Amino acid sequence: MSEHDTLHYLDYAATTPADARVIESMTVCLGVDGVFGNPASTSHAAGTQARAKVERAREQVAALIGASADEIIWTSGATESNNLALKGYADAATGKRHLITSCIEHKAILDTMASLSKRGFSVSYLSPTPNGEITAGAVAAAIGPETGLVSLMLVNNELGTLTDIAAIARIVHAAGALLHVDAAQALGKTPIDVQALGIDMLSMSAHKVYGPKGIGALFVRRDITARIAPQMHGGGHERGLRSGTLATHQIVGMGTACEVAASELDSDAARIATLSTRLVDAVLALGDVTQNAATARRIPHTLSLTVGVPGFYPFMLGDALAVSSTSACNSAAGKPSHVLTASGLDADAAGRTVRVSLGRFTTEQDVDFAVSCFRRALEQCRSTASSGFCASRQITPADLKAIHDAGFRSVICNRPDGEGADQPAFEEIAAAARELGMDARYLPIVPGRIGDAEVDAFGALVDALPKPVLAYCRTGNRSGALWSRLATRVHASTGASSL
Incomplete structure (x- = not known):
């Protein structure tokens, strides 16, 4: 994507831009004229002012989830919160070493x-x-007298499905176990009341709710x-559960983000639901697309769409559309989504x-642009598939x-010269391309050594060729990280349509 192109951002489940109100509140805590003191230094005004901001x-965070401030x-975020909840339980446990x-x-x-399983749990x-x-039935079937902790997410990060936490909490507490909930994808998107839902611990992250990265929180029921054993030592901060100097500006940013979310949750959700319906209806009308978990109880913010046409790759939607092929963690690993395969x-x-x-900042124009990207990719895949050609297999002159x-x-092709009749040499492919007025180039890449x-x-x-370009590279590892790296790099060039 060039610097002049408009980015249509539809990857809010990965991260959100900070709200302008959040940025303004954080700025007050940074400069020499601001509230920059150490919140633990309460012997002078700079520290007490910072402490007041933190509290x-x-x-503000507690109010969003129905908890008490203490x-x-x-x-530092939901990942640390999850680790503190699970490892904190494990380190303090004297029995009940079964986890769900x-x-x-x-x-x-x-x-x-x-x-934890390597430690005997x-x-x-x-x-x-x-x-x-x-x-809840699955939880009931798995729970037993030795179960000490159950950990489940409230909203799935890839499907957007909602878990019936209230029903599960009753089963968990009847067995004498604790319930931890990962609410990173739920905070600010769906109402949360930890008391009414029966949650013992709940993980949160600011950057999923228009706050800054690098800050999060763990709700831990007072009693x-x-x-729960601390995982960071060095001063006994945060009720003794998490030592370290508090990042005032980030904490203030998360507080503001949660306060805004509390006041705008209903209006945001209603507007997003309308946009979500607009997108789903239009994309499904194109044909050959299915929505995963379509009939499940879900939030409207997150959609999982599977394209049924052979030869489709998510990068074919274009660089100007920011979406994900999986969660950010799976994307980095270059592996199929464990959520989808499960x-x-x-x-x-x-x-x-x-x-x-x-x-929050998604527009109708963003949605309509996404639909046009799906339409273009589907038309390309159907056109190639209609004559038996599919971009996911080797190129031959007949294609x-x-x-x-x-x-x-x-x-572009990395087919070695001198291959057999079933795998023709590059010169045969190039000659057939030239007859059609196309450019064909050969670039040798040794399979498995990229x-x-x-x-x-x-x-x-790819950059040097007339667009659009179809690139075929036989890497020997199409489903792994090498293929993903090639696909990402080739697609970064404007007009590279397939690999």
Whole structure:
């Protein structure tokens, strides 16, 4: 995307831009004329003023979730909050060493549970329904007298499904266990009352609710504090659960973000629901697209859409549209979404799935642009597939007319010279391309040995060719990180339509 292009941001589940009101409140806490003191230095005015700001923010966060201010523990974000809740329980536990979570949790939960399993805790992983829901019945079937903690998210970060936490809490407490809830994707999007829902601990992150990155909180019910061991030591801050100098400006930003969310939750949700319906109806009307978990209880903010046409890759939607092919953590790993595969999609379908997430600043123009991107990608895939050509398989001379008719003006191929009849040499492909007035280039890349230099060289060749370009590279590892790196680099060049 060039610097002059407009970015249509529909990846609010990954992170949100800070609200202008949040930025203004944080700025007051930064400069020499502001409230910059250490909140722990209460022997002078600078410190007491900072302390007052921190405590006001604590009240603002507590008010959004129906808690008391002294039950809010500041952390660096939901990942740390999750670690503190789970490891904190484990370190203090004298019995009840059975834990329950689900297969579709965030990696911050799954990886922490894996760590605890190596320390002798047994972990049960609940499977979702085909609609991506974790049911109270599944919890009841897994819980037992040795269960000490159940950890489930309130809103799934890829599907947008809601978990019936209130029903689950009754089952958990009847068994004498604690309930931890990851609310990173729920905060500010759906009403939360920790008392009414029966939640013992709840993780939050500011950057999902138009606050700054690097700050979050953990709600810890007052009467279970002694059952949670601190993971950071050095001063006994935050009821002894989390030591460290408090970041006043970030905390104030989170407080403001939560106060704004409390006042605008209903209006935001209603407006986003209207935009979500507009997007889903238009995209599904294009055909060959299904919405995952469509009939589940869900928030309207997050949509999971699977394209059923062969040859579709999420990057074909274009750089000017910011969406995700999976969660940010899975995207970095270059693997199919564990949420989608646990919900019944195979790896191929998961690879053709796009997460679209809407937020406070989403406009009708953003939605309509997204629909046009889906339409263009679907038309391209259908055009190539109609003659038997699919961008996900090797190029042959017989494919060139279909490629040309689909609108491509150049092809790149790393097919070695001298291959057999079933895999023709590059010169045969190039000759067929030239007859159609297309440009064809050869760039050798050794399968399984792709580094930054090879990725950059492949992308530079795309830059130099008439657009749009179809690039075919046989890496020997199409489903792994190498393929993802090539796809990302090639698609970064304007007009590179497929790989």
